[in-house]
Amino acid sequence: MTPFTTLHSTAVPLLRDNVDTDAIIPSREMKTTGRTGLADGLFAPWRYTDVAARVPDPAFPLNQPEAKGAQILLGGANFGCGSSREHAVWALAEYGIRCVIAESFAPIFRANCIRNDILPVTLDRAAVESLAWQSLDVDLTTQTVRCGNQTHTFTIEDEPRLMLLEGLDAIALTLKSLPEIDAWTAADRARRPWIYAGNPA
């Protein structure tokens, strides 16, 4: 896992509401059972005028010259709605996106971002719109997005903040609590035996 502290990048605007994970990575672009090889299919129906031939649409924000190397994507309300496919986040990460700033996020997409070192930042609509094509400094330690002489503060729960700041592996961390989990499970087995009844043939 890669820690996230600060990020300096241009912000590419995709200021549409309800951008769904089918648009971020269509099912037909999920060609392997692994987590890689997805960046090429990122936003395929919007990014290419001919998806099969991979002909870029020059009007799509990520295809514009200023977007080259950008690591910040701006979105509207309910960004990442729809399918739970983590491939949407893997595709963004593989493409190079490290931070998405949107008016709001769909919950599964947001959780997937955090597990893949992408910082989801929620700001009000006017603030998000004002950041389009600007050069930003995102700082998770101070929870700020700085744009010129403007500073926007954002909130994030302590747990995801810590996970991102330290680049923690959630599973390794949780496995340290195994004795607690085992004790809970043993007690629960007596309380709710039907949960552990096994697998009848």
Place this chain on the structure above:
Amino acid sequence: MTISPKTLFEKIWYAHHVGQTAGGAHLIAIDRVFLHERTGAAALKSLAASGRPVRDPARVFAVMDHIVDTRIGRGDGTLMQGGSAFITETRAAAHEAGITLFDVNDPDQGITHVISPELGIVLPGATLVAPDSHTCTQGALGAFAWGIGSSEAEHAMATGVLRLDRPKTMRVTFTGTLAPGVTPKDMALHLLATHGAGGGAGHVVEFAGEAVSALDIEGRMTLCNMATEFSAMTAIIAPDEQTFAYLVGRRHAPAAFNDPYWATLTTDDGATFDYEIVIDAATIAPMVSWGTSPEHSMAITATVPQGPERAHAYIGLDAGQKLAGTPIDAAFIGSCTNARLSDLRRAADLLRGRHIAPTIRKALVVPGSSAVKRAAEAEGLDKVFTDAGFEWRASGCSLCFFAGGESFTEGARTISSTNRNFEGRQGPGIRTHIASPETVAASAIAGAIADPRDFAR
């Protein structure tokens, strides 16, 4: 000492609370993990690669549903190019991990959220997660069940818990009685049309009220299914006598529900929610989506409202236009939303002795599970559908989404009993209108979007 009243969700949350993390999140015990071949293989493979075992394989289940061929007589081959790798790799990984797998031609195969209740794998008061957004469907049985990513599925299998910040709660109360011809799908689309696709904003939504209690279990699943389209974390409905009667005798369910615990699974009087919505069920009409988000839904009797330009351009309908009467090219009855036996029965009732319009180029019925398929065939429903001009398929997710294999003809306008009308969801340029199975059946007969009440017997 007084005990403060609690919501059903809070009771399940506290009952599964194992501990707290340094970051102030909570370790919540997971009773069941359900995987499918599209996102489950990645989780199982990644877990195996890390050398971590599945902690309790007896409580992990997997099924082939997403990209399986739904043509009768299928094997591992898929219409999606390269799709069989998802099937063979999931099979190998499931066997290696020692979890229960419902394989392609297993008699219990079906869509995750159809077979989990059918087999009594989801239970009231239990926690269940699956790397699939429509896991919220299973909240209809009184479980705390929600969709996650593949990494979280891996986490749940490796540790038996998930690290969660406590979600906010919402209650959506449907008072009164639904009008004839109005279904749970219409309730969900009405909620989306009035409160938006972001209206649930990560909340756990409890559906309550007379109109919800009056729904059968399958109808409750349809209502809860669409909670993810509302951007809710999940939905839940308090279990009642109907719920327990539904579950008794199912393979993984208890033989009886006489433990006093079961009666505690309700929201206490006086418990508070972070947000409340009340809807008079009698005001709901049959609904159809007009645009490219489920929030772009409207009463079939209304005219298309003004929405985002992009949505109007994609779907080819202007504000002020009537939706009813719009010609369609295809019809689809299927998905975890509306492909259970009761859905097929209601659609078949409209189709019996009638035929789809000659302009319909493709009409499919894909049962939600292999058990639903067998039950429908035993009642002769397959014959009703095929006589009416529909194709009758084997169970799977099928054309709820386009995986690169089968689709409708490019640009086709489709009426579909599914859950998502996103741009391209059912194939490149496909214009999807989501509606109840009755509305799909009525529209297929008419060859144009039609009010199912005009076809009622």
